Each structure stands twice: as C-alpha cells, then as structure tokens.
Amino acid sequence: MGMIGGGPGAFIGAVHRIAANMDGQIELVCGVFSSDAAKSKQAGEELFLAPERVYGSYKEMIEKEKQLPEDVRMQIVSIVTPNHVHFEPSKMALENGFHVILDKPMTFTLDEAKALQQVVEKTGKVFCLTHTYTGYPMVKQAKQMVKSGVLGKIRKIYVEYPQGWLSTFLEGSDSKQASWRTDPKRSGIAGCMGDIGTHAFNMAEYVSGLKTTKICADLNIVVEGRQLDDDGAVLLKFDNGATGVLFASQIAAGEENNVKVRVYGEKGGVEWQQQDANTLMVKWLDKPAEIYRTGTGYVSSYASHNSRTPAGHPEGYLEAFANLYRNFALTVRAKENGETPKPEWLDFPGIEDGLRGMAFIENVVKSGKSEQKWTTFDI
Amino acid sequence: MGMIGGGPGAFIGAVHRIAANMDGQIELVCGVFSSDAAKSKQAGEELFLAPERVYGSYKEMIEKEKQLPEDVRMQIVSIVTPNHVHFEPSKMALENGFHVILDKPMTFTLDEAKALQQVVEKTGKVFCLTHTYTGYPMVKQAKQMVKSGVLGKIRKIYVEYPQGWLSTFLEGSDSKQASWRTDPKRSGIAGCMGDIGTHAFNMAEYVSGLKTTKICADLNIVVEGRQLDDDGAVLLKFDNGATGVLFASQIAAGEENNVKVRVYGEKGGVEWQQQDANTLMVKWLDKPAEIYRTGTGYVSSYASHNSRTPAGHPEGYLEAFANLYRNFALTVRAKENGETPKPEWLDFPGIEDGLRGMAFIENVVKSGKSEQKWTTFDI
Amino acid sequence: MGMIGGGPGAFIGAVHRIAANMDGQIELVCGVFSSDAAKSKQAGEELFLAPERVYGSYKEMIEKEKQLPEDVRMQIVSIVTPNHVHFEPSKMALENGFHVILDKPMTFTLDEAKALQQVVEKTGKVFCLTHTYTGYPMVKQAKQMVKSGVLGKIRKIYVEYPQGWLSTFLEGSDSKQASWRTDPKRSGIAGCMGDIGTHAFNMAEYVSGLKTTKICADLNIVVEGRQLDDDGAVLLKFDNGATGVLFASQIAAGEENNVKVRVYGEKGGVEWQQQDANTLMVKWLDKPAEIYRTGTGYVSSYASHNSRTPAGHPEGYLEAFANLYRNFALTVRAKENGETPKPEWLDFPGIEDGLRGMAFIENVVKSGKSEQKWTTFDI
Amino acid sequence: MGMIGGGPGAFIGAVHRIAANMDGQIELVCGVFSSDAAKSKQAGEELFLAPERVYGSYKEMIEKEKQLPEDVRMQIVSIVTPNHVHFEPSKMALENGFHVILDKPMTFTLDEAKALQQVVEKTGKVFCLTHTYTGYPMVKQAKQMVKSGVLGKIRKIYVEYPQGWLSTFLEGSDSKQASWRTDPKRSGIAGCMGDIGTHAFNMAEYVSGLKTTKICADLNIVVEGRQLDDDGAVLLKFDNGATGVLFASQIAAGEENNVKVRVYGEKGGVEWQQQDANTLMVKWLDKPAEIYRTGTGYVSSYASHNSRTPAGHPEGYLEAFANLYRNFALTVRAKENGETPKPEWLDFPGIEDGLRGMAFIENVVKSGKSEQKWTTFDI
Structure with missing residues (x-):
C-alpha cells in the first residue's frame, strides 16, 4: 500500500x-x-x-x-x-x-x-470510501435484519451526529483539524454537513437500504466568524414512502462523536449508537426488546465476519475502520486472483455511496438556502 | 376536590x-x-x-x-x-x-x-395544566441550570417523544384510548402532535426558557385509514436565535414513552430522558460530564422541593404528576389564606403554557400543509 | 389505618x-x-x-x-x-x-x-413486613421466571446493596437517621447488615425461591468510633446446592441505594437493579438478552397486577412500597369478607420472611466473629 | 518479534x-x-x-x-x-x-x-505479562486518581468477572479453548480462578495500589464432570486495612466477559466495566458523579498516552492489548538505546504481577480447601 x-x-x-x-x-x-x-x-x-x-x-x-x-x-x-x-x-x-x-x-x-x-x-x-460506521459489526447486523424483513416495511428513520468540538472559534487557534474543516477552499461548500452529516446520511441509507428522494434542510452557522455551517437538521423522504430526520452538529457542547441511528418498521425497530458500539438494540411491538451483541454465536455472517474477539471484549472504531480495509483488501486479492469475492467482503462503501454523499452535500446546501419546504434529491 | x-x-x-x-x-x-x-x-x-x-x-x-x-x-x-x-x-x-x-x-x-x-x-x-414531565425533579434541575447561565447562551434544542403503540390500526379494535385520541371530533385537528407533540414542545420551552418563533413541520399519517397525524417532525427557531428539532411519533414500533430533551449552550448541555428520570446528564465542553440525581443534597431548591425519597430510591411518573397537584394545592392554599406562594410552588404549568400548546397545534398543522419552509409561530 | x-x-x-x-x-x-x-x-x-x-x-x-x-x-x-x-x-x-x-x-x-x-x-x-424491593413489578417478574423453570436449575446468586451515606461519623452530628441506625440499643446487634443486608438477603431468597443453609461472613466497622458494622460481605450456600455472594456497605462513598440482584440458572440469568427499576434484564446462554419492562403486555400477572401506568412511564420506590400496602389491604379485605385472596395479592413479605431476616442478622453476626469458614444458618 | x-x-x-x-x-x-x-x-x-x-x-x-x-x-x-x-x-x-x-x-x-x-x-x-485490562486508558485513569489521593484512603474494593461460556460441559465437545482451560495438566491447579480470577485479582491490586494480605475463598465445580473450579468467590483483606470481594464465574449463563472493578475511598469511588470500557465513573460523597472518558483533554498523561482516537470513537480490547505491546516495545527500545523509559511506558504488568498472580492461584486453592476462614496470602 x-x-x-x-x-x-x-x-x-x-x-x-x-x-x-x-x-x-x-x-x-x-x-x-x-x-x-x-x-x-x-x-x-x-x-x-x-x-x-x-x-x-x-x-x-x-x-x-x-x-x-x-x-x-x-x-x-x-x-x-x-x-x-x-x-x-x-x-x-x-x-x-x-x-x-x-x-x-x-x-x-x-x-x-x-x-x-x-x-x-x-x-x-476496486474502490472503497471510508464511511467508517458501516464497518461496525452491529451496524451490519442492523442492515441484515432490516433486509431480512423481520421488522416489516420501514416507516421511520432517525439519524443524528452531535459533536461539540467546534463550539468555539477553534479555527482562530492553531488547530490543523479545525482549520481545514471550516475552510471552504479545502472542505467545499459544506462544513458540518460535509464532515459528519454525510456519515449520518450514509448510515440512514446503508442500514435501511432506502434511497432519499426529498429533503428539507436548516443549516446554521452558530459560531461567529465561521465560514461554513457548523450545525444543521434535515427532514427526509425516502423512496418507499418512509420519512426521516437527520441532524448533525459541531456545536453541541459536551458531545463527543455521538452518532446514532434508529430505523423503525411495522413490527419493530433497530437502534445503534457508537458510544455503545457492540450492542444493537432491537425493539419489538409486542415482546421484550433484544440486545444483539458483537462476537456472539447468533448474529448474521456479515456481523461475524467483521469481528475479531469473543463477545464482551469490546471492538471499537479502529476495528470498524480495519473492517473496511480488510474487506477492500480481500476483494482486491480475490479480483487479482480471478476469484469471486464473498458477499460479506463486498459489503464496503464504494463509488455509489460517494456519489450519493456528494449529492447530499449539494442538495442539503441548496435546500438550506431555499424558501421552499421540500426540494428533490437530485444527482 | x-x-x-x-x-x-x-x-x-x-x-x-x-x-x-x-x-x-x-x-x-x-x-x-x-x-x-x-x-x-x-x-x-x-x-x-x-x-x-x-x-x-x-x-x-x-x-x-x-x-x-x-x-x-x-x-x-x-x-x-x-x-x-x-x-x-x-x-x-x-x-x-x-x-x-x-x-x-x-x-x-x-x-x-x-x-x-x-x-x-x-x-x-388558580389554574394548572398537567404537563407531567415538568414535574420531574431533574427536569426542574435542568431548567434551573439553564436559567442560572452556567451553560452560557442556549444554541440548540433537541426534543423527541417516540411511542409505538399506534403502529397498527388500533382504533379499529375496542381500545378506548386509541379511539378518542385518533378521532378529530374528540381530539381536535392534530393526533400525535396534539397528544405528545405538545408535551415535547412544552418541555423545549420549559427547560430552555425560550419561545418558539418559527417552525417547519412535516406531519404524516402512516397507518392506513387513520384520520389524524401519527408521526411528525418539526424544525424550530427560538427568540434568542437558537434552533431546534422536535420529533414525535406513535408508530416508532417498540418504543414506550421515550420522551427526551437536550439543550445545549455555549459551554455545555443538559440531557434528560424519562426512561432514566432521576438522572440529569450535564455535559461540559472541557471537563467530565456530571450526573445530577434526584434526592441528593447538591440539587437546586426546585428539584429538592419536588422529591420525596432519598437519592437512589427512584421517583417516577406518578410522583412527577403528584408534584403538579401538590404545587397547585400549595398555591391554592396560600392564596386562600392570603399568603404569598413560594416560587418553587408556583413552578407548575398554567394558562400561558396551555395557550402556547394550542398555538403549537394550530401552527404545526398549518406548517405541515404549507409548501413554504418556515412559518411564523402565531398566537 | x-x-x-x-x-x-x-x-x-x-x-x-x-x-x-x-x-x-x-x-x-x-x-x-x-x-x-x-x-x-x-x-x-x-x-x-x-x-x-x-x-x-x-x-x-x-x-x-x-x-x-x-x-x-x-x-x-x-x-x-x-x-x-x-x-x-x-x-x-x-x-x-x-x-x-x-x-x-x-x-x-x-x-x-x-x-x-x-x-x-x-x-x-394478616401480617406484612415491608421488604420494599419485593414490591417492584420487575422483581416479581424475575421471581416468576425463576419459578417457571425457564432458566433451568439455579446455580449462582449475586446480591449487593452499596450505600455511601455513613462514610463519615454522621451519628456525631444531629442526623436522626444515622443516630438510631448505628445505635445497638435501638437497632440491635447489627448495623449495615440489619438495615440493608436483610433487604439483600430477602431479595436473594425471594427471587430465587431458595433457602440459605450456610454462610461465611466478614463484617467490618470502617468508620472510627462507630458501634455497629457499616460494611460486610457474606458467602452463601443454598438448599439446592447453589452458592452466592451478598455484600452490603454504608461506606461505599458516592453510592445511593444501589441494590442489585442477579440469579443465574443453567440456561440464563436475570438481573435487576433499583436504579433502573422498570427493567429486568434476562440473559440467555445462546440467544440475545431480553429486556422485560414494567407495564408491558407480555409480563406475568404478578408483574401486571403491581403496576399502575403504561410502559415507559417509570414507577418507582413509592409505587413498590404502595404495592405492599395494596396487596396487604386486598388480602385483609378478602379475609374480612370471607373471600379467597388471589395468589397475586398474597405475594407480599410476611412473618416467615421476618423470621428468616432476623435469623440472618444473628447468623451473620455469629459468623462474622467465627474463625471457622462456614457456619450453619440456624433458626 | x-x-x-x-x-x-x-x-x-x-x-x-x-x-x-x-x-x-x-x-x-x-x-x-x-x-x-x-x-x-x-x-x-x-x-x-x-x-x-x-x-x-x-x-x-x-x-x-x-x-x-x-x-x-x-x-x-x-x-x-x-x-x-x-x-x-x-x-x-x-x-x-x-x-x-x-x-x-x-x-x-x-x-x-x-x-x-x-x-x-x-x-x-524486559518482561511483560499480558494482563490486558490494565491496558485500558480508563483503568489507568482510575489508578492515577486513586494514587493522587483525591478519593482519600481506600476502604473497599469490589471486583468481579462473570462469564457464562462454560455453563455446559463444553470440554466434552471439540472446543480447543474449553479443552485446555479445564484440564489440570495444561492449566494448573485452578480453572476459573487461574483463567479469569487472576485478571480480577490483578485489577484489584493494580487500580488500588494495595497488596492482598489475607483471603477467604469458596471455589466450586458447578458443571458435572469438570475437573477444575468453574466458579468462585473470595473475601479479601488488604495491607492498608481495606477489605474486598472478588468473584469470578464461568457458569454465569448469559454473561460475556463482564469484568468490573469498583474502588471506594473516604471521599468517593471509581467504577470501571469492560462493557463500557471508555467510561470511568467517578462517584463522590457530596457532589455529582463524573464521567471520565477516553480521548478527552482532561485525563491524566497515563490515560492519554494509551489512547489513539478522539473522544467518542470507542477503543476496545485490542487497543488495550496493543497498549501493553506498545509500552513494552517503547521500553525495550529505550533500554536498547540506553535511554530512560518514560513512567507512562513502564506502566505495564511485569514479573511482580505474574508472581502475585501465581501466588493468588496457590493461595486461593489452599483457602478453598481450608475450613478456616482467613488464610494468609503467602508468596
């Protein structure tokens, strides 16, 4: 490499x-x-x-x-x-x-x-885009459960990514991270929405398997002097009729990287949060909620393949990231050897995710400026 | 009585x-x-x-x-x-x-x-409107901390109330609760937004001390045959320039009464959730988050006054409700006796909250139908 | 009354x-x-x-x-x-x-x-002894699940009750509570073990349905000048061959009333903690853990009967206490009317629990002084 | 290597x-x-x-x-x-x-x-023994806080390690792990106590900085046919007069690797649990509990040095393990180069920990067989 x-x-x-x-x-x-x-x-x-x-x-x-x-x-x-x-x-x-x-x-x-x-x-x-959160075993479990139909038709999606690190004018100090991430010349037309809103957007579509069709965005520059949005919320409509709410902020003082996704179908919902990354909460309409856990024997092959240690030994962000690299590498090797990659290996974000992420940025900025409520999600 | x-x-x-x-x-x-x-x-x-x-x-x-x-x-x-x-x-x-x-x-x-x-x-x-959640000691603690200024100027509010009990066409059965709550003749022009959206709205304004000025609403009827909204999300603008997101749903299958409010200022944020009602999480920009608890010696007089047992013995929904009754009764007695009620007693929701709640219902329904993004919050 | x-x-x-x-x-x-x-x-x-x-x-x-x-x-x-x-x-x-x-x-x-x-x-x-914690719906659910056999034969019990309020010599101040609870003339031969150890002991036997046969106790007076134990731990043997650990402390600085019980059988375990009183965690050997919740439709009649509000509206310590009173009163009324009380009503602690609790105190003090490891639990 | x-x-x-x-x-x-x-x-x-x-x-x-x-x-x-x-x-x-x-x-x-x-x-x-849990940043934070004296004199230690994977006679199947870990010829005189009890013991001494002086152990073989203990509990006395409780089990059905340590001093306590590894709960006698988190700016140099990602991106078991390797390697390199290793690098378990761990095994087995309550912790 x-x-x-x-x-x-x-x-x-x-x-x-x-x-x-x-x-x-x-x-x-x-x-x-x-x-x-x-x-x-x-x-x-x-x-x-x-x-x-x-x-x-x-x-x-x-x-x-x-x-x-x-x-x-x-x-x-x-x-x-x-x-x-x-x-x-x-x-x-x-x-x-x-x-x-x-x-x-x-x-x-x-x-x-x-x-x-x-x-x-x-x-x-082979092309891989590092949307890290899709590499977590329990995010993969969520996706597979939605896909299997056990939750019924998907109706509602909530996805959020609050951070607090840009609560002050950090780009005025010598923070390299703050500096380029708030600079339109290096980051592009969106700040918070480009940096973490895209992660939230990707999670919503990845877990649900749905595509966004319309959005209504409210973007804000909260910290004085900042050039790009540091906060925003987006109402979403999906291609199966479901609706959603996405919000991301870099001025939610005290928050770390608290990304969370909830997807509800007719019969139940799944909930995942990075701060308890090895747990997938599965809630049901008429029976006790279940706690699916990384490394156990009962999870899907997609979750198992992306796990390295027995249940209870937590796997974290770096392991999720490593799962992207490993799946990318396994796919590269298979292709180079003329073999067919396994479906579990191919489950990493690629060019299509990247394209939709960039469309999210352009659409969300456009919607943020619009006086109209709904704007079509164009690519 | x-x-x-x-x-x-x-x-x-x-x-x-x-x-x-x-x-x-x-x-x-x-x-x-x-x-x-x-x-x-x-x-x-x-x-x-x-x-x-x-x-x-x-x-x-x-x-x-x-x-x-x-x-x-x-x-x-x-x-x-x-x-x-x-x-x-x-x-x-x-x-x-x-x-x-x-x-x-x-x-x-x-x-x-x-x-x-x-x-x-x-x-x-004396008039009291039973917005139950304002009766929780830790909700009062949150309000007092915001009011004291320790969080700095308030910038962002998230409030949510997901339920799942109307995930099916329950009003088609003999459920008395489902029947009147989904019936425009008995409930009014809003379903979910009137029933629980008003609670969420009240919590946002109660804890933050701010007033809503503009809203952008997306209301949905998800279950076929239903006459009133059973799901919705609202973007909010407040009178000090802060923004917010409110969502409420009765079709979030598997959710109970999961009301939660988060209010962030320049220096930190407070977070309260009914399912862990005796805890107020206080997050700070540069130091460890703190866990404030009902019944302890370090909480405000507003929290102490509304608590009955030592810390660690949980107080719940009925105690919060009883706090409204008790404060109402203490105020009635004081007034009848020509005495001045203590500020802690007067801290119960009244006619102004009720008026704003009804305004929320009318405005949110109007906004839900509008093609315009922002509509003014009129009373 | x-x-x-x-x-x-x-x-x-x-x-x-x-x-x-x-x-x-x-x-x-x-x-x-x-x-x-x-x-x-x-x-x-x-x-x-x-x-x-x-x-x-x-x-x-x-x-x-x-x-x-x-x-x-x-x-x-x-x-x-x-x-x-x-x-x-x-x-x-x-x-x-x-x-x-x-x-x-x-x-x-x-x-x-x-x-x-x-x-x-x-x-x-009719005689009722107010072991409050047995009044919680999810404690009753735990007992019923153990009784039903779904966990298999019970093998291990952990029960704990850490408090911190006696971390200093509070009886030297004007605290009425500290004063009598640490005074052998008013409390008896045990301090911590009598006050909260008995609760823990009662929980272990109530939930498991087992009887203690042997104990090995370590009692401590941690705070200088105190007359009775303020801390202790007990190893337990039960009549079916299961073993257990009980500990209680009043000098675990920073703890509130953090009583918790865990009972494990061959196939799974139940876990309940007062600080999350409306949740019963049920863990299984080979499948996802389940979260049983107060007020839901799927719990046993014993749990339902002792609950007053829909799921998600937390019920607390006072409701648990009220359940003892209500069941006692329902039983009194039935007896006075010559009717047969329902089994759910009769499920309150009585003279037998009281007797065993007092035996616990005497045995635990005796064991605490013994140089022998195991002493028989005598009544 | x-x-x-x-x-x-x-x-x-x-x-x-x-x-x-x-x-x-x-x-x-x-x-x-x-x-x-x-x-x-x-x-x-x-x-x-x-x-x-x-x-x-x-x-x-x-x-x-x-x-x-x-x-x-x-x-x-x-x-x-x-x-x-x-x-x-x-x-x-x-x-x-x-x-x-x-x-x-x-x-x-x-x-x-x-x-x-x-x-x-x-x-x-240079010699390193891989007691993994000491590699977690928040375990190091706990140790440093104890050492700094902010909790006052240490009085009580609870440490536990429940697992459920040996709830059945797994060594009768083809499980390589179960096979050698339950075999006295390959594991030694202890099963559960050697495998995970030693971890718990090491955590207690590592975080508290205290040395065990006396113990009282109850070891059990719960699963029929098993040759070594699969469950046990130990009462502990430490060299400063503090006492403790240690328990470990491999038959706590449904538990993963739920290691947890709590250390209480006169003024407060620290609590860490592997299943929420990036959080250190710090409880105080008279003020709100605090949540210390991996990757933040306010933690000790020992915690910072052993962390790789910003706060909120969870670090897990493999990172804790890698911290042992990194500190070992940094120390090796310094020694080979004739440089003085930093104190943070030297903070990995070594020969002394190993010796005490083996003494724990021998003493705990001896105590388990003894009819006397307390046996001296001999090396």
Missing part, C-alpha cells in the same frame, strides 16, 4: 495506517505524506519506509511505483488528504492501475464525484 | 387520582366520572364517595357544590375528559369560584384557549 | 403514609407518631386527623380504638418505629384483633421474632 | 498478533506456532513469514535466531502457549538475550514463577 497524505498532525492518516496494519494483511510500502517534502520524508522515516519510496508528490509516487516490478510495487493507494485533494490523485491512481481507498467525503464537488464514478467504471479497479 | 371524567377504562383519570392522593393533602369529595350516569355512580362507589356527591353532569356538580357550606364543598376541580370537553367545564368551574387543574392539551381549539385565558385572568382563580 | 411512629424527622413514616394513600384504598384515621405527646399531636394535626384519635401511646391507641364501633375503628396498624419498638406493639395489636404491617427488620432479636411468629399464627391476623 | 504458540484454533495468539501489529512498530519475523510442524509451517505461510524462519520448536527458534545478525534476528519473543508451556520458553528466551512478552497466568506453578523472577532479575531483560 502507498499512502497520500497523513503526515504530522493529521488525525485520519494515523487511523488509516492502524486500520491497514491491524490484520497483518496490508503492508505500507511507500507514500507521500505531506506537500512539504521534508515533512513527508520525516514521516516516512518514522514509518520505517525505504527512503527512496517516500515521494515528493503523489504524481511522482504513482509514476515511479508503476515502473517497479509487479511483486514490489504498491498494489493499492490510500488517500487521506483534505477534500480538495481527493479527486485528482484518485483518478490518476485508478487510471494507472491501482486500487484506491479514499477518505470521505469523496470529492470536492458533485461534478468531480460523477467524473470519478466514470473513472472507476472504466478502469474496473 | 371534585373530578370531571376519569371513569372506567380511562387511563389518565386514575393517574390524576393517584397524584392527588399521594401526599394526603387533597381529598376527593365529589365527581362526575362518565356521561353515563350509571357508570359515574359505580365509579363513585368504588372511590368511597358519598352517593349524593356523585353527579350526573358537570353542570350539576358545579351548581350543587357551590351551594354547600364552604368547609364542605369542593375547592378545586380536576378535569380529565377528552379534549373536546375541556373548555366548557373549565370555564364554568372557574366562573363559579373553583380552582381548576386540567389535563392537556388545554382546549379543542386555539380560540377556546384564548377565551379560557381571559376567564382565568378575570376570575383570578 | 392507625400508625405507630413516623413523626417529625422520620423518613420511613412519611414513605409508609404515601404508600398507604396512593391508591385511595386505605385511610389514616388515627395514630401515635412520637413518644413525645406534643410532637405526636402536632403530627396528627398536620395529617388532618381528629384530635381525639391522636394518642399518647400505642397502648392507649390500641385499647381505645378497640372500643370504637367496628365501622369506625382502625382496621390495620402500621408500625414504623425503630427496631426496638417493633415487637411489643405488633404483639399487642395482633392480639387485640388488628392486622399489622410492620417495617423491617421485624424485631430486635431472633427470640422476639419467634415469639411474634406464634402470635401471628395464633391470632390468624 | 518471534512468536511461540498461536497456531490454528488459538484465540489468544491472533489477539497478540493484532496487538503487536496495530501501531506499525513491531514486526513479526519468525515463529513456532504449533507443536505440529506442518501446522506451524502453514500458520507461518499465512502470516507471510520467510519459510526458513518458521521453526519446529521454540528451542530451535531461540538457538537459530540468536545466531542471526543483530539487525535481522528477532528482538522480542511473544509466548502465547497454554500455561504449562510458559516457563521453559520464557526462561530460555531471556537467558539467550531476548525480551519476553508472555500470556497470563505467568507459569504453571508458583515455584516456576519464583524461578522466572530470578531469571528476569539476573538477565535484566
């Missing part, structure tokens, strides 16, 4: 490396970790990379790696840069024969997303 | 009686429990009332009681009928010199609410 | 009165609330009693009430004095034809308990 | 490898994964090892690796075999200059433990 981005001070780059390392199936062999060559070099050293494979630019990396012997060169590229540097390196990597795993949101604009979709389709390379 | 309504099969009447009984300060002395005289009589017997004080109509009760000696006749009237029989008996009782405690929502229409407000003001009688 | 004890500053007397009032089926008609006649009189006034029925001593009360006409005089006596004033008034009340409801622990000594048992048997009066 | 044990079907071997991999600081370069050479070879292949460095026995591995150039050969040995194969390979590895990380319990007997202690002292090599 080669990595683009993730140098000093980058939170998500370190997370990607741990996720890739965890199962001992993926080896980091090269990278360009910063636009600053010295910083990149230093990062490479700390990661025990051969100095000649720490590059000065992603272009250089892709070009040079491509020329290495097949059994030496990187096979996959992990891209963990800010949003405005997603499209170009992804495109170039794919077109040069590398499989790509990319941090979300997928691109800077919806147009880029559409263009990337064509590249993925044309090249046939 | 005399009671109007609350005969056989009525859930809320029994709750009112337990609440009134609990502290041994209020005695039920007369009543009209049903429009069916035989049923009323039977209920009176079961309640150990003197047969001559079980009446055939509320008019009869008010007229006859009024003629009894002052130390014998009822002093307060508790009205627990369906919504369409709220206004007339309240008006008559007040105008005949009785203090009134009334189940919510206050009236059948906003116009009735306005008329009742004038009656209350004119007669100067 | 007449009451003995429960004057100013008494915590448990007020609780008994609320419990008796709650359902409007029991009326307080007389009492002696303090050994100080003036205090007793004042308490009677505040409770709206006729002055002539506020007595100067329990002897006077029992004698005078007995002479009143049957439809006027008290029918039941509630005794809420400190432990050393349990036996005599109970005996006298029973022997004079009154049914008795008595606060726990039952007597001052085991010998008194045995004597009281004979009185109860001889007089045939 | 070289590994001994952890071939096909071994649970803990895979866990060790993930833990070692996680931070990209430790590379598995050789191993002997099974006493069956073919199985070992296959495991090595799956782990991408050079075939010549997959050995047939640990002796071979240690001898051959020792002869490799310093920058090629393994530096540390990870030993993950059943208990009866702990001592010999550890001793040999240490004596041949390798640092050792070893699964618990440390040895087969206390005598072996004492012998190993001498080897560690003599060789001066």
